Amino acid sequence: MTATLTPPDLAALTADLMTRVAALCEHTEVPGTIQRTFLSPAAAAMHADLSAWATTLGLDVRVDEAGNWRAALPAAQPDAPTFLIGSHLDTVPDGGRYDGLLGVTMGVALAGALRAAGAILPYRLEVLGFTEEEGVRFGVPFIGSLSTLGQAADLLDLTDAAGVSVRQAMRDFGLDDARLPNAALTGEHLGFLEFHIEQGPVLEAAGQPLGVVSALVGHHRAKVTFTGRANHAGTTPMHLRHDALTAAAEWMLEAERTAQDTPGLVATVGRVQAFPGASNVIPGRAELTLDLRHADDTLRARKLADLHAALERIGAARGVQVSLDVLTVIPAVPLDDALRAALHRAAHAAGLDAPELVSGAGHDAMIVARAMPAAMLFLRTPGGLSHHPDETVSGQDVQAALQVAWHFLLNLPRRGA
Ligand SMILES: [Zn+2]
Structure with missing residues (x-):
């Protein structure tokens, strides 16, 4: 393992990430607010900017057949398993900057930092920006993550308020709906980690920057x-x-x-x-x-x-x-014991408590957990405010999460460990 690798300048990494999130949020369907619904022009513009950034970091980028944005850091061995970091790129109407997008950009920043540090990982690291989680456009959430499990085929004929079907929206976006099954993950996956703002007041009340999610209610x-x-x-x-x-x-x-x-x-x-x-x-x-x-x-x-x-x-x-x-x-979705334990070890290494808490909201992690071990790390949400233009997160808390994640990714539990 490469646990002794020189860590990146986390303050600089965080500052860059926060600037990028603000710039990415300029892509919106409704000027003056933040709104990026599934397969919208704003989503396409976001993909283009993310791809440009990730490419400069040396990551392999693509948009999959469901419209999920992906960036990969290859492993040293071509047959190595994959570990996923993901969250969603869509928003609710008049949403906030950090719900979803923070988790994706943190994944990109980490993958880029690992590559820059010359880390030799025993797994391929893939960052997933799910195209649709909130269910705003078609009334059904998680179309992005369900597609990666091959479980979205029966959603193609849903229609939006304008009568446009998912199938047609995909074609308008430049995707081939007949190839949707190709969005399904293949090969061996070690697990999935989602960073997400808590969207509630528990961590703030506890005076804790980070929390490990035990289960989604x-x-x-x-x-x-x-x-x-x-x-x-x-x-x-x-x-x-x-x-x-x-x-x-x-x-x-x-x-x-x-x-x-x-x-x-x-x-x-x-x-x-x-x-x-x-x-x-x-x-x-x-x-x-x-x-x-x-x-x-x-x-x-x-x-x-x-x-x-x-x-x-x-x-x-x-x-x-x-x-x-x-x-x-x-039903509730308990998250993986081994990955939670690894997050706690990484938090302790960073001098943090990261208490466990449940998620009262649904997240992509609960869909992906059907197929592989899944974990979530919550970041404190000032005022507990989310799905709102005033939603925010502190740079210090993002930096703490990156520090924990760096340790976590370099000490990932081995298969069957
Ligand atoms: Zn979210």
Whole structure:
């Protein structure tokens, strides 16, 4: 191994990276804001700039058949396995600079620094800039990472708001949709690492620049319906009412209490509708959504059952019919033990704690984890603010992450170790 290699000037590497991120964000579909959706002209311009940069660093660049941008640092041995660093290049409308793009540019900077240092790696290092993660254009997320697993073929006929299919958008971008299967990863892969801003307040509250992600939470989404009796708001005394909305309110507070009392559980009612929806009519029906997330699937299912029982109890006490319909269940994705341990060792070598935390959001890592060991390193997000133009990250934290990653990449666990 080459662990004694002279490390790069991390401060200079970081300063260059931050300047490049700012310049890359000039490519946008909506001037004055940051917006790069899947297969947009802004995405193509971003690819061109990334390729120019990576080429000067001596990396092999290409855009794959799904529109993912890739840059590779070859291994000394042609038959060596590959290790991947990746994140996404698309954004939400009016998004931030660092969500996704930071992880890709960190990968490029690291690969370039390893090459400049003359590192002889026992693996090929490939940086992946996934073309689509947010699901903005076609309503389905992770098209980029799913393509690298050969799992996107059934998404080609999705259409965007303008009626353009994925297939047609690919052709307009200069891609051949018939060759989409060629975007799938081939050969042996040691694993995948994604750097990403936390997009939440946990690391900042803990006073920690970096965190190792233990798992991406799973979630249940449900529709909850309360059916009482609509009646006149003036003539119906309180004790003779069957108010669907006050029953819903009581249950919402129960859901909040349950989550507050359960470490790691988050429960959100994001939408409430009351019918008929007039100021002088007692609501006869109320419908709400429940979003319940935790990294332990068994515990989450048990808490959902508790909330269902509370729902029945509240409905019975108030003479209101209730129902809870689970719409989607997405299992949690635990990240790889060996890669997490390697990240902790690298953090300790850099004099950092890097505590473990769960990711409440979805990321490409949870898709890639289907095919290989995967890990994520979170960077502190000031104010916990993301998907917002004021989203930021400190250069010092980026430098710390590069230092940890440098050690990690030079001491990557061997196969089966
Ligand atoms: Zn992201």
